[in-house]
Amino acid sequence: MPDLDDELMQQCQQGNMEAFDLIVRRNRVPLVNFIARLLGDPNSAEDLAQETFVRMFKAIKRYKSGAAKFSTWMYHIASNLCKNELRNRGRRGRFFVDNVTTESSSGPEPIEEDLIATAPAHVSLxxxxxxxxxxxxxxxxxxxxxxxxxxxxxxxxxxxxxxxxxxxxxxxxxxxxxxxxxxxxxxxxxxxxxxxxxxxx
Missing domain, CATH: 1.10.10.10 (Winged helix-like DNA-binding domain superfamily/Winged helix DNA-binding domain)
Incomplete structure (x- = not known):
């Protein structure tokens, strides 16, 4: 199935900046939810989501269609911004997204027990x-x-x-x-x- 956001990014690269407005409208809510859950701070989520979109807009020319899914690219930018935010706050907890030697690179298969329902507005356990x-x-x-x-x-x-x-x-x-x-x-x-x-x- 074609990735609509990827197609919209290609339109942006061709000069159709209105396509980026649609990207923002399509992804703002899930992105804000992601940041709010990650930081545990809904008040900062909107600002960081906006900054994520700004970073994405500035990187339009460098975006490579097909290199990765659009959502992967977007969440990568957002997670890095969240990491910087936590560091700036001087929190004891920090992101450890690099590999660590205590975890096997082959790793066990995850438990396929849905502890969290995937619908952002409805969580049931x-x-x-x-x-x-x-x-x-x-x-x-x-x-x-x-x-x-x-x-x-x-x-x-x-x-x-x-x-x-x-x-x-x-x-x-x-x-x-x-x-x-x-x-x-x-x-x-x-x-x-x-x-x-x-x-x-």
Whole structure:
């Protein structure tokens, strides 16, 4: 299936700047959601999303159609901006998107248990299905925000933004096995956090 955003970027390269407005309208909401979940700060998400689009616009001439999926390129830019934002804030937690020797490059296959529903506006988890919807969403967001960034980022890209493992690997410049291993670990950590939340409720 043709990638509409990729086609729009090609139109931009041919001088049709109105195509970029459509790119922004199509991607603003998922991008803002991604940044908000990653930073745990909805107030900064809109500004960083806008900066992401600015960076994308400036890079129109360098965009290579077919080299990677448009979404991979967009989230790569956004994740780097988020990394810089966290560093500027002087937070203790930082992104660790480079490879680490403690994780196998072949890695175990991720657990294919959907801990997070992929619809951005509706998050549902089996461990907390007795909670009201708003409480459930709050519990999920709180649990995600407590994950170390090296696990939080690939988890969000996979289970909320619905990128494939290959796309996440390319976005984060990680070996595919490491990507799968981190998502696997993140799901287990999230499940434990949500189980503790339910037991304490």
């Amino acid at each position: 089996q461990p907390v299905n007795q909670l009201e919807q708003k409480e459930r969403e709050h519990a999920v967001q709180s649990a995600i925000s407590e994950l170390p960034e090296r696990y939080r980022l690939p988890l969000i890209l996979r289970d909320l933004q619905e990128l494939s493992y290959e796309e996440i690997s390319e976005t984060l410049t990680l070996p595919l096995g490491t990507t799968k291993s981190r998502i696997n670990r993140a799901r287990l950590m999230l499940k434990d956090k949500l189980r503790s939340f339910v037991e304490s409720s």
